[in-house]
Amino acid sequence: MSQSHTAVTPSVNKVVLAYSGGLDTSAIVPWLRETYDCEVIAFVADVGQGDEELEGIEAKALKSGASACYIVDLKDKFVNELIAPAMQAGCIYEEQYLLGTALARPVIAEAQVQVALEVGADAVCHGCTGKGNDQVRFESTFAALAPHLTVIAPWREWDMRSRQDLLNYLAERNIKTTASATKIYSRDANLWHISHEGGELEDPWNAPTDQVWTLSVSPQQAPDTTEVVDLTFDAGILTHVNGSAMTQTEALVALNSLGAAHGVGRIDIVENRLVGMKSRGCYETPGGAIWYQGLRGLEELVHDRPCQRLRHQLGQQLADVLYDGQWFTPVREALLAAVAVLAQKLTGTVRLGLYKGNITVLGRKSPFTLYSEAFATFEEDEVYQQKDAAGFIRLFSLSSRIRALKQGGLQ
Structure with missing residues (x-):
């Protein structure tokens, strides 16, 4: 197949490719060598996608034509520097x-740049399509951290348009791949989640079949009894699961197992992509859903209404920053500074019940609780004079009273 290159080809000597070992990046390695006559170094980010995806990946990269393959373990960095602050902020996109995908991109792209600088590369390359959000996330990071590097995006340059085109391209060069033309779904996995797109999901009227979900059991097949989980936080940092001290990475692994067994963390969403189109995807985030609900339950106990609302506003803003690939910006720094202040009170333990896809807060306690049974009780108390409410209501409704006097109420 002829590969056209419409733009003027920049001079590139060495390029670092974000390599997954899948069909796209397997084809990109020889394409880069042929198109740019350059050395290709494969960079693999281990963000917890699983041993199955990483097994034999270095040999595969070298057989495709890469001169070297760097596998970088980013799991702890991913959890501690991206996931934890996002959860402190209550980040959630479009409710x-x-x-899951957006959170991993800053740490992956940053590490790719670091490898490029270490090996003296003059270019970086990714396999993102021209329709998605990830191209923006990767390239915004490249621009923020190493703007001198040339960015190569093959899907915006070559004339291959289908999986079959890529398979033919590799076959012509006798490069083996485990991919096939019958693959239905596009998936992205990491320690936080797995996403599913394509197949029957491209029609939003179609319900996802059982073949879509790979991480969790269906709620219908989940156990018939509630599993109780205790999460303990210190200033918004997850420190214990069911009383056992864990690193945040260990805690996430444990929560993923618990959540997947009870079918929690599944969503089916039609979301607004940054590039302007809508896309339909199914996501599984079992441990993340538990983590998120735990902090929300604790927040209700320790934050007053202004703080709670501010935290929700910050969470929405930070979610947009993450989704749009703007992590390496002053706005993100400012948002996290504010989030850190509010997180100081997110200390305590939350008890959650997992049951057939649902997560229910069963109990919560904190040294910073603002809840007072003495004030809230329906029984007799000595701290709240109910007659004082009359003056409060009169002042609170004063503007309505004045408007009615000036304009007339119901006639």
Whole structure:
């Protein structure tokens, strides 16, 4: 197949490719060598996608034509520097999506740049399509951290348009791949979630079949009894699961297992992409859903209404920053500074019940609780004079009273 290159080809000597070992990046390695006559170094980010995806990946990259393959373990960095502050802020995109793909991109792209600088590369490359959000996320990071690097995006340059085109391209070069033309779904997995797109999901009227979900059991097949989980936080940092001290990475692994067994964390959403189109995807975030609900339950106990609303506003703003690939910006720094102040009170334990896809807060306690049984009780108390409410209501409704006097109420 002839590969056209419409733009003027920049001079590139060495390029670092974000490599997954899948069909796209397997084809990109020889394409880069042929198109740019350059050395290709594969960069693999381990963000918890699983041993199955990483097994044999270095050998695969070298057989495709890469001169070297760097596999970088980013799991702890991903959890501690991206997931944890996002959860402190209560980040959620369009009321459902816990940003599993978006959260991983800053740490992946940053590490790719670091490898490029270490090996003296003059270019970086990604396999994102021209329709998605990830191209913006990767390239915005490249621009913020190493604007001198040339960015190569093959899907915006080559004339291949289908999986079959890529398979033919590799076959012509005798490069083996485990991919096939019958693959239905496009998936992205990391320690936080797995996403599913394509197949029957491209019609929003179609319900996802059982073949879509790969991480969790269906709520219908989940156990018939509630599983109780205790989460303990210190200033918004997850420190214990069921009383056992854990790192945040260990805690996430444990919560993923618990949540998946009870079918929690599944969503089916039609979301607004940054590039202007809508896309339909199914996401599984079992551990993340538990983590998120735990902090929300604790927040209700320790924050007053202004703080709670501010935290929700900050969470929405930070979700947009993450979704739009603007992590390496002053806006993100400012948002996280404010989030850190509010997170100081997010200390305590929340008890959650997992049952057939649902997460219910069963109990919560904190040294910073603002709840007072003495004030809230329906029984007799000595701290709240109910007659004082009359003056409060009169002042609170004063503007309505004045408007009615001036304009007339019901006639």
